[in-house]
Amino acid sequence: ENPDNVWICKPVGQSQGRGILLFQRLSELVYESNAVVQQYVKNPLLIGGYKFDLRLYVCVPSFHPLTIYVYREGLARFGTDKFSLANLDNPFAHLTNSSLNKLGPGYGATKERVGSGCKWSLSQLRQYLQQNNIQDWLLWQRISSIIILTIASELSAIPQTKNCFEFFGFDILVDSALNPWLLEVR
Structure with a gap:
């Protein structure tokens, strides 16, 4: 885990920005549904x-x-x-x-x-x-x-x-x- 990295997590099947979160450490990612995680463009x-x-x-x-x-x-x-x-x-x-x-x-x-x-x-x-x-x-x-x-x-x-x-x-x-x-x- 590199603290300089930022990731964005988007829930599958959602729209209008609902449920999207940004995080830096994998331990911060607690998600109950299917999602797509991408490196955030900083x-x-x-x-x-x-x-x-x-x-x-x-x-x-x-x-x-x-x-x-x-x-x-x-x-x-x-x-x-x-x-x-x-x-x-x-x-x-x-x-x-x-x-x-x-x-x-x-x-x-x-x-x-x-x-x-x-x-x-x-x-x-x-x-x-x-x-x-x-x-x-x-x-x-x-x-x-x-x-x-x-x-x-x-x-x-x-x-x-x-x-x-x-x-x-x-x-x-x-x-x-x-x-x-x-x-x-x-």
């Missing part, structure tokens, strides 16, 4: 000190041949408390689920560079990145690769049928080096 890209993730909407109108469309608009979802590793028990700093953060005390407050609420459109995020001289083209290429590889990894399990399509929501975290991390697919 260096997220911050805007005004706030953590955010991306919800990207993806349509796959055909799996054979594979055809993927990523919608131009999606969401950047912010935590409503400033990010800090000093308090791992603060869900409003570490979780970006909108349904959770709208219940937080900082939801309606105007936050530095973010504004009020806890969502931006992808257009707003792109504008922010450009205004702050952040070259985001490589980030979007990396995100596209994650989406393609994730969907392609399931191709053998998809039967060849006509007139079927799927919509997915990809949740992606961006770290301070502009590396995207796949959180989950819905």
Whole structure:
């Protein structure tokens, strides 16, 4: 056990941030149901000190041949408390689920560079990145690769049928080096 590591535990079958916890030592993990444990990304890209993730909407109108469309608009979802590793028990700093953060005390407050609420459109995020001289083209290429590889990894399990399509929501975290991390697919 390395005390510098931080882990995040997500219960299987839950949504809206329910039951998620962060911990540093295995002895801290006491869980009564099936869960997924991932190493926590400790260096997220911050805007005004706030953590955010991306919800990207993806349509796959055909799996054979594979055809993927990523919608131009999606969401950047912010935590409503400033990010800090000093308090791992603060869900409003570490979780970006909108349904959770709208219940937080900082939801309606105007936050530095973010504004009020806890969502931006992808257009707003792109504008922010450009205004702050952040070259985001490589980030979007990396995100596209994650989406393609994730969907392609399931191709053998998809039967060849006509007139079927799927919509997915990809949740992606961006770290301070502009590396995207796949959180989950819905």
